[in-house]
Amino acid sequence: MKYRELEVEGFLKNFIHSFWEYETGDEAVEHTIIPDGYFDLIAEFECDTLQRIKLTGVWAKPVHVVVCASTTLFAIRFKLLAAEYLFQREMKSILNSTQHLPLDFWNINGYTRGDFDTFAQDTVSRLEHCLKHLREIDSRKLRLFELAYSNPGLGVEQLAAGVYWSSRQINRYLNNQFGFPLKTFLNIVRCNAAYTGIANGDLAPDDSFFDQAHFIKEIKKHTGATPGELAENENVRFLQLATRA
The missing domain is CATH 1.10.10.60 (Homeodomain-like)
Structure with missing residues (x-):
């Protein structure tokens, strides 16, 4: 497997821990994801094609996952404050589970599996723009x-x-x-x-x-x-x- 993270700077750090990219080789990989106090937005590319986008709830227990062969994941690890102010929703309904989002969410369907850095840069710009137009944060x-x-x-x-x-x-x-x-x-x-x-x-x-x-x-x-x-x-x-x- 290949894995790397990109950190964010400035006020956005209150909402995002990091962007991360994960890539499997010729075989599927099994992992146990353990609770870390964050939630993730994950875009899954299989053989260069975006297949699905998932929003995870917060994990309060370990969960077993299988990542298919030749898969690339683009993901954002969010701090809990992001739920209310960036997603403007509750996360209770997807505790220890995931929810599928449309493929055009945040225009992610416009990226290919080689565009991780561009995806991260564009998303930072998008979210910084959103924060400027938010109501006052508690x-x-x-x-x-x-x-x-x-x-x-x-x-x-x-x-x-x-x-x-x-x-x-x-x-x-x-x-x-x-x-x-x-x-x-x-x-x-x-x-x-x-x-x-x-x-x-x-x-x-x-x-x-x-x-x-x-x-x-x-x-x-x-x-x-x-x-x-x-x-x-x-x-x-x-x-x-x-x-x-």
């Missing part, structure tokens, strides 16, 4: 996700205090918009932050986990595997681990 939500992604060790009450928004109100917002409470989101983000170390053989928890037992329990809860099994990553089962090693 500063509490902006700060909520900024803190959550940049400080994965924060607890519910710490985050609520930093945002000046009650945990009860935050939970109502996240449950209505995404289908899970703040604690679940923070646990997913904390585990996601640990995957880079695990991919490189570091099986010791950082300060965001109480101890080794808590570390193992949380990682297994969200991935279905122990940190040791993730580190082995036999047959590149866990795609996110393979891209961080």
